[in-house]
Amino acid sequence: MYAALILISLYISLEDFRHHRISNRVLLISLGSLLVISFITHTDIHPLSALSVLPLTPFTLQAGIGAGDMKLLTVLAFFFIPLTWEMAADFIFSFTLISAVLLASALARSHSFAGSIALAPAICGAVIWCAR
Numbered sequence: 565m566y567a568a569l570i571l572i573s574l575y576i577s578l579e580d581f582r583h584h585r586i587s588n589r590v591l592l593i594s595l596g597s598l599l600v601i602s603f604i605t606h607t608d609i610h611p612l613s614a615l616s617v618l619p620l621t622p623f624t625l626q627a628g629i630g631a632g633d634m635k636l637l638t639v640l641a642f643f644f645i646p647l648t649w650e651m652a653a654d655f656i657f658s659f660t661l662i663s664a665v666l667l668a669s670a671l672a673r674s675h676s677f678a679g680s681i682a683l684a685p686a687i688c689g690a691v692i693w694c695a696r
Contacts, residue, residue: 565607568598569644573688574635580684586632592641593671598643607643614642633683640687644695653696660691 572594580586602609617638626632645651663686670681 565599565601565643566695568601569640569688569692572597573684573692577685577688580632580682582591584630584680585684586630586636586684588632588635591632591635595639595642598639600694602643607645609642610644610646611640611642612647613645614638616647617625617641625629629683636684637687644691654694655690658693659686662686662689 576586576590576594579590601607617634619632621631625631645655663683666681666683666686670679
């Protein structure tokens with residue numbers, strides 16, 4: 565299951581870097597693949613974690629975070645992030661750290677914070693950190 569998370573994360577992160585978009589098709593294929601793997605390996609799922617993302621979505625969309633990023637977080641939370649305070653703290657810490665690195669690299673490349681930044685690597689990296 566962890567290997568599938570890494571492979572899916574790499575693919576989605578590369579697509580987000582290239583196109584600044586996470587397609588619904590890729591998210592549905594990822595969801596289906598993870599469901600099959602979870603069923604075969606009898607891995608726990610965390611529907612409350614996925615549902616906990618939904619109330620935050622209007623605020624994040626207003627802040628400029630893409631809907632694809634929120635859907636990605638919902639899919640990955642369903643499989644890899646149990647709903648606990650400790651896990652939430654780990655996710656927020658690792659997401660913030662990876663996002664800071666992405667912001668610094670964007671600033672180094674363009675000497676400006678103008679434009680969009682791919683957040684899929686930060687989301688995927690934080691979920692990989694939490695799922696370890």
